[in-house]
Amino acid sequence: MIKIAIIGLGKMGISHCAILGASPNVDVVAVCDPDSLLQSVFKKLTKIVCYNDYKQMIEEKIPDAIYVVTPTKTHAEMAIYAMEHGCHVFCEKPLSLSQDDGMRMVDTAKRLNKVNQVGYHNRFIGTFNEAKRLLASGIIGSPFHFVGEAYGPVALKSKSGTWRSDKKAGGGCVMDYAAHVLNLIDYVMGSPIIKCAGTNMPHIFSKEVDDAVYSTLTLENMTKGQLSVCWSDDTVRKMTTSIKIEGDGGKIFVDATTLKIYLKEDNPKEGLLKGWNEKHITDLTPEVFFNLRGEEYSAETDYFIHNILNNKSDNRNSFKSALQTDIIINKLMEDSNN
Amino acid sequence: MTMDRILLGDNQFFAVNHLSDERSRAQAVRFKEDKSILDVLDIAMDCGINTFMCTTYDRIGNIIKMMKQNPEKYNDFKFFPCMPYAHKYANTLTELGIVGTLKKYIPGNIFAAASKAGIAYMRKDFFTLMELLIDSEMKMFDGMNTPVIFLQNVVVDLLLGLGMDEFFVHYTEYIKKRYNAEPGFITMNLPRMVDICEQFHIENPIICSSINKIGFRMSGSIEEYEEYLNSNKRFRPIAMQCLAAGALKPEEAMEYVCSFPKVESILFGASSRAHIQQTRDLIIKYSKNNVDAYTNIHNANPLVSEEILQ
Numbered sequence: 001m002i003k004i005a006i007i008g009l010g011k012m013g014i015s016h017c018a019i020l021g022a023s024p025n026v027d028v029v030a031v032c033d034p035d036s037l038l039q040s041v042f043k044k045l046t047k048i049v050c051y052n053d054y055k056q057m058i059e060e061k062i063p064d065a066i067y068v069v070t071p072t073k074t075h076a077e078m079a080i081y082a083m084e085h086g087c088h089v090f091c092e093k094p095l096s097l098s099q100d101d102g103m104r105m106v107d108t109a110k111r112l113n114k115v116n117q118v119g120y121h122n123r124f125i126g127t128f129n130e131a132k133r134l135l136a137s138g139i140i141g142s143p144f145h146f147v148g149e150a151y152g153p154v155a156l157k158s159k160s161g162t163w164r165s166d167k168k169a170g171g172g173c174v175m176d177y178a179a180h181v182l183n184l185i186d187y188v189m190g191s192p193i194i195k196c197a198g199t200n201m202p203h204i205f206s207k208e209v210d211d212a213v214y215s216t217l218t219l220e221n222m223t224k225g226q227l228s229v230c231w232s233d234d235t236v237r238k239m240t241t242s243i244k245i246e247g248d249g250g251k252i253f254v255d256a257t258t259l260k261i262y263l264k265e266d267n268p269k270e271g272l273l274k275g276w277n278e279k280h281i282t283d284l285t286p287e288v289f290f291n292l293r294g295e296e297y298s299a300e301t302d303y304f305i306h307n308i309l310n311n312k313s314d315n316r317n318s319f320k321s322a323l324q325t326d327i328i329i330n331k332l333m334e335d336s337n338n
Numbered sequence: 339m340t341m342d343r344i345l346l347g348d349n350q351f352f353a354v355n356h357l358s359d360e361r362s363r364a365q366a367v368r369f370k371e372d373k374s375i376l377d378v379l380d381i382a383m384d385c386g387i388n389t390f391m392c393t394t395y396d397r398i399g400n401i402i403k404m405m406k407q408n409p410e411k412y413n414d415f416k417f418f419p420c421m422p423y424a425h426k427y428a429n430t431l432t433e434l435g436i437v438g439t440l441k442k443y444i445p446g447n448i449f450a451a452a453s454k455a456g457i458a459y460m461r462k463d464f465f466t467l468m469e470l471l472i473d474s475e476m477k478m479f480d481g482m483n484t485p486v487i488f489l490q491n492v493v494v495d496l497l498l499g500l501g502m503d504e505f506f507v508h509y510t511e512y513i514k515k516r517y518n519a520e521p522g523f524i525t526m527n528l529p530r531m532v533d534i535c536e537q538f539h540i541e542n543p544i545i546c547s548s549i550n551k552i553g554f555r556m557s558g559s560i561e562e563y564e565e566y567l568n569s570n571k572r573f574r575p576i577a578m579q580c581l582a583a584g585a586l587k588p589e590e591a592m593e594y595v596c597s598f599p600k601v602e603s604i605l606f607g608a609s610s611r612a613h614i615q616q617t618r619d620l621i622i623k624y625s626k627n628n629v630d631a632y633t634n635i636h637n638a639n640p641l642v643s644e645e646i647l648q
Binding site: 010011014015017018019020021022035036037038040041045046047048235236237238257258280281282283285287288289290291292293295298 | 352360362363366425428431435436437440459462464492495496497498499500501502503504505526527530552553554555557558559582583584585
């Protein structure tokens with residue numbers, strides 16, 4: 001059994017806790033959160049021990065791995081402490097607020113050979129993985145343009161006072177929403193974003209943070225594309241993420257439910273025809289042991305546990321790949337300020 | 339309490355489509371007006387479908403208000419409310435945290451020492467807080483017939499994973515006592531939920547879960563689901579996502595779910611008369627060897643069912 005402890009019991013922390021609780025090879029030994037109501041629920045209804053101090057938790061419980069699910073500004077300190085005390089670390093996204101912090105996290109994981117993973121869960125959705133595979137196989141020829149988008153209804157009124165509306169704590173649409181899209185573009189396109197230009201990060205309802213991010217991005221392989229992300233959009237019910245890729249041999253449009261492929265010629269090897277083809281998430285989702293809010297969350301957990309059991313520290317969703325996203329987030333903020 | 343064999347779901351009305359974000363936008367346009375939803379419920383009643391299983395969206399309250407203007411017509415109509423509407427809480431949780439969310443949705447002030455909510459919060463009495471949240475979700479159904487009240491899968495599966503199974507016991511007791519109704523549980527993890535109910539002596543629970551022949555949203559494995567559905571374990575299954583979000587053709591989908599005699603009810607979503615009739619007729623066709631199911635469905639559609647059987 002792998003002993004796991006969780007720091008932070010917000011929405012994502014509780015969700016991870018439940019998925020880990022249902023995982024076959026995992027024993028959730030402790031959680032850490034200052035909220036007294038939550039502590040009381042855990043104390044009365046579960047065998048999981050609650051702590052106020054994560055350092056004390058790690059010292060007393062000696063877990064094999066830690067989940068860091070706290071506001072972004074605290075990630076580096078907690079993750080590094082955990083790794084230095086022998087733990088593998090799963091950290092929620094974004095990785096960190098400063099490039100220095102992120103680099104220290106990457107270096108520590110490498111130096112101590114710890115399994116490290118970040119919660120960019122889109123990398124575990126079947127449609128996006130299939131899009132990545134098909135694109136890499138050259139199915140639409142050479143890509144010449146892409147568009148990465150995400151919309152959702154988070155900030156719909158003027159409000160302040162939570163960590164998400166606090167730039168210094170890691171709030172804002174760029175950290176919360178755009179991070180997912182940037183990270184997914186790197187993954188699906190198979191080449192990291194290295195530059196951005198013409199960035200616009202307007203405040204729509206939030207006083208202190210951005211509510212949308214629009215920019216022109218350049219990948220390392222020199223493909224260019226657009227980013228369009230807004231969390232003040234109530235035309236959608238929940239966060240909706242998509243990528244469109246245009247190539248000289250066709251086009252790919254992918255979201256979390258459907259993958260559409262337009263081809264200029266038949267592709268018998270893939271069984272795809274000239275014109276529009278559709279693949280659905282129902283055919284692209286591997287079975288999971290437990291399902292809470294979507295198969296991808298169980299799949300990412302399973303993957304983390306598998307890597308711990310096999311001592312594999314470089315992976316699909318490493319600190320290193322998440323640091324790349326942090327770097328671009330910082331560039332977007334700089335570019336929009338200029 | 340007997341449940342109707344066929345239940346109409348609500349995803350089609352509220353832009354929930356597991357197969358296509360594009361289609362969900364089209365649905366949002368079609369059902370912009372509350373009246374357009376009521377029109378479909380009327381068609382369903384015409385087809386002998388008298389139960390609407392729906393999430394506790396604010397808009398359901400508007401539909402109920404319209405129904406109340408015509409009480410005789412909807413006298414036999416039943417709601418199976420499913421609570422909570424998760425995205426409402428999820429968006430608030432993201433923004434306000436747990437205490438902020440409780441403060442927003444629990445009626446009364448959780449910081450006022452003299453209120454029921456305030457005392458419950460002070461004492462960390464989370465079961466009472468749960469009751470207050472249930473009451474606030476159920477308010478819109480006042481005066482309507484709600485024989486089964488469901489806890490949504492996001493909550494059921496969260497509690498299952500956390501091992502906070504005692505909530506299920508309290509939920510069951512409260513729904514029976516306060517609403518004189520049967521508790522129901524929606525889950526993406528059917529076998530696990532059946533086991534937990536057995537362990538906590540929740541007898542013969544109503545459990546709604548995905549059941550389809552390609553194993554979509556049937557976590558663990560389809561084989562394990564089938565084993566439970568063919569077992570002597572005491573639970574009352576409702577099948578949902580029978581079409582696997584549209585991946586299956588209606589005929590093969592209904593043939594599969596109806597092949598389990600244990601499945602009491604089938605939940606489906608449709609918004610046109612043709613689709614509603616088609617699904618109903620297929621369920622009738624494939625229920626003919628199941629005496630209880632067939633009697634149930636025959637009583638609701640005497641003419642149609644005889645015709646189909648001939």
